[in-house]
Amino acid sequence: MQKDISTIWHGLPSDIVSKVERCVAAGCAKKSHSGDIYIFFRADDIAVPGQQFAHLLEVFSQNRVPLCLAVVPAWLTRQRWRALKNVAQKTASRWCWHQHGWRHINHEIEGKKQEFGPARSRADLEHDIRRGRQRLENLLGKSFHPVFTPPWNRCDQKTLDLLKEMDYAAISRSRGSKPPPPTGLLNFDVNVDLHTRKEKRPGVGWDNLFTDLQQAIGSGRCGIMIHHQRMNKAAFDFLDILLQALKRQKTLQLVHFKEYTASQ
Numbered sequence: 001m002q003k004d005i006s007t008i009w010h011g012l013p014s015d016i017v018s019k020v021e022r023c024v025a026a027g028c029a030k031k032s033h034s035g036d037i038y039i040f041f042r043a044d045d046i047a048v049p050g051q052q053f054a055h056l057l058e059v060f061s062q063n064r065v066p067l068c069l070a071v072v073p074a075w076l077t078r079q080r081w082r083a084l085k086n087v088a089q090k091t092a093s094r095w096c097w098h099q100h101g102w103r104h105i106n107h108e109i110e111g112k113k114q115e116f117g118p119a120r121s122r123a124d125l126e127h128d129i130r131r132g133r134q135r136l137e138n139l140l141g142k143s144f145h146p147v148f149t150p151p152w153n154r155c156d157q158k159t160l161d162l163l164k165e166m167d168y169a170a171i172s173r174s175r176g177s178k179p180p181p182p183t184g185l186l187n188f189d190v191n192v193d194l195h196t197r198k199e200k201r202p203g204v205g206w207d208n209l210f211t212d213l214q215q216a217i218g219s220g221r222c223g224i225m226i227h228h229q230r231m232n233k234a235a236f237d238f239l240d241i242l243l244q245a246l247k248r249q250k251t252l253q254l255v256h257f258k259e260y261t262a263s264q
């Protein structure tokens with residue numbers, strides 16, 4: 001099913017290749033602290049195989065860039081996993097399959113959408129985290145890596161404490177998400193959104209995207225969020241251009257969560 005496409009993907013600026021190059025180079029030049037610059041890509045809402053999914057993996061594979069895949073446990077069946085694995089195995093890149101909530105539904109009566117928010121009891125949250133993990137461990141086996149991406153990039157303190165107790169390596173939300181994770185649970189926040197941008201005017205959207213990307217690279221920690229169901233040809237073309245530009249910068253460390261965990 002094709003979902004809403006952000007306005008920027010109605011067409012690419014004519015000088016997009018040089019714009020991306022300049023943005024990436026400026027981010028590298030601006031880096032404010034010593035040490036390496038880490039970049040990861042996180043694709044959300046994974047479970048259903050299809051052309052968009054296969055195309056996404058192909059772009060990462062062709063550019064030899066790793067990708068973190070946030071899988072919705074309740075959407076995954078043995079048959080679907082077989083199909084996803086089949087696509088992934090044909091490719092040369094590195095994948096990090098991890099947990100995206102339980103069934104991606106909202107439980108909050110008011111305020112922003114959350115599956116793991118304050119409206120729920122600790123016992124209910126624990127139940128959903130556990131059965132999500134069990135299902136993924138059961139289907140994915142050793143391919144599963146214990147990182148938790150809450151749907152809509154939000155969760156409450158109870159969830160963070162539970163993840164720590166259950167020995168998850170990290171949580172991945174949006175930049176500056178509150179509350180902060182407890183000590184011992186790493187924070188792999190995304191700070192660049194490619195496909196759920198809300199700007200009404202494409203020009204504003206492009207300006208904001210380049211600003212976000214440059215700042216994220218400059219901070220030394222760049223997490224880029226992908227929604228493959230919302231990608232059209234322009235979005236796929238841009239992704240390819242971006243991956244090529246990142247690969248050309250030898251100072252950048254393109255990692256997935258497992259490698260990122262090991263480096264922290």
Ligand SMILES: [Zn+2]
Nearest residue numbers: 044045151152
């Ligand atoms: Zn999601």
